[in-house]
Amino acid sequence: MSISSPCLRLPRLIVLLLIALARWAEALICHCEQCANRTCMTDGLCLVNVLIQDGKVTHNSLCIADSERVPRDRPFMCFSTSTNGIYHNVECCQTDFCNKKLPAPSTSPSPRPPTNLGPVELAAVIAGPVCLVCILLMLVLYICHNRTVIHHRVPNDEDPSLDRPFISEGTTLKDLIYDMTTSGSGSDNGTWTQLWLVSDYHEHGSLFDYLNRYTVTVEGMLKLSLSTASGLAHLHMEIVGTQGKPAIAHRDLKSKNILVKKNGTCCIADLGLAVRHDSATDTIDIAPNHRVGTKRYMAPEVLDDSINMKHFESFKRADIYAMGLVFWEIARRCSIGGIHEDYQLPYYDLVPSDPSVEEMKKVVCEQKLRPNIPNRWQSCEALRVMAKIMRECWYANGAARLTALRIKKTLSQLSQQEGLKM
Known part of the structure; x- marks a missing residue:
């Protein structure tokens, strides 16, 4: 048994060695600014990043492990970002040393997608909802006011004349003045008094x-x-x-x-x-x-x-x-x-x-x-x-x-x- 045991372990070592060689053969070799020999190996992606901060530009190349590819089809790490004046312009690739051969991304901030709205259209988009809200608010206040007036209106059954126009149709100014100055019976209902100042009209003015x-x-x-x-x-x-x-x-x-x-x-x-x-x-x-x-x-x-x-x-x-x-x-x-x-x-x-x-x-x-x-x-x-x-x-x-x-x-x-x- 002691003689045969090394023989049994040898095939296992050969298998492990073959697996390691296979994995090494499938590994991606990338350019890396901060690694030994300026190279790195990964089962994921090669990445090149341009950092722009306070007008200073810094280039960086590195490897991304396959476990860091989230989500796998469009990893977050491969997207350019802009936060508080700091810009990260990023490019990813999947061939050996591709991030070394790849042209560096632009050092200018990524352009924002153009908008089709002009100043007038933008103002209309903002003002439209505001005006609509104001109109609805006025309508609600008007309805509430009318309901309040109707609620507080007390019908006067004792004086039905209050529901009729003050001056009846066909009444002339002369008749109206005569009625107001008459002192006969029934000329005053005793409940209210109106004072009128009546003046002649002079077309020449002053x-x-x-x-x-x-x-x-x-x-x-x-x-x-x-x-x-x-x-x-x-x-x-x-x-x-x-x-x-x-x-x-x-x-x-x-x-x-x-x-x-x-x-x-x-x-x-x-x-x-x-x-x-x-x-x-x-x-x-x-x-x-x-x-x-x-x-x-x-x-x-x-x-x-x-x-x-x-x-x-x-x-x-x-x-x-x-x-x-x-x-x-x-x-x-x-x-x-x-x-x-x-x-x-x-x-x-x-x-x-x-x-x-x-x-x-x-x-x-x-x-x-x-x-x-x-x-x-x-x-x-x-x-x-x-x-x-x-x-x-x-x-x-x-x-x-x-x-x-x-x-x-x-x-x-x-x-x-x-x-x-x-």
Whole structure:
């Protein structure tokens, strides 16, 4: 047995040797930068890698074992990658020293697949879903709002008129005004009240608009001026009786707050800043801030704060000063023999388009300037009288100014002389 045992082991060694030789014959020989003799053997693949980092390029060749081929048909290790500015450009092959003969991959980053979407198409792709979501959200909110309104709407069986239109078909404005002003039985249901402010419609608009568009004759000038003076005299006057009214000061009289009727006469509008005088208690209902109105039309005593706020006559005198400026605007547009001035606001040549109180105070109170009276007005009796009235409206001392009633009488006499019928 001891003699024969080496003989039995010899064939086994020969078999193992043959298997090893067979495997060596099937092995793949690759170029390897970091291996002994710069070669390596593998049962897998040869690989060449180009590393690009911070502009530095490094080439590397090595072997990949068959066990590392995952997945086997397209191993991950053979794919180029790019992460945080580090690029790995990789190529794999399966013949002896193929990675040495293989051209090195490009050192530039692998190009991204081109996209067929332009800037407009890309914006549309992004904006489309966003718009759709917004529309759906608005639709949901609208439906929820309608359901809330319907839920809170309480039917009123006691007052079926609430379900009918406020103004029935075929109702005229005249009928509507008559119904609202009737005091007979059944005119008020006692549950609610509506206050209506009804005003006439004047197609010419304000005096400011009218004078910008048209020139006027002497007759037209007197109509505009006399009707304005009559309106202001009516405001300033206290009327006692069942149909009476308190004395009222306008405090913001100007051409933009005077309307021109179809017949060429004026009516004073916009009493938002007006104050009234209670003669029984001798008091004035006025807000604490007394410097109100349009700065261009403010009287000297308003500009320099010397106006007596407890004296109602002070407010009436300030109105007279402003009316004198309105007369100046009207008279400039009076055409005599085809000659007239362009429309301008008072002090147009002395202050900017939107003057401050200080700018107006400097011109009116300190320099004591007033709008210029053209010399041509002296050749026409009507314009000469108008100029005289203006000067007497512009006195720095309010007590020296004419009253609205005095101006009305003077213009009435002038109208009679001119043969004007009002």
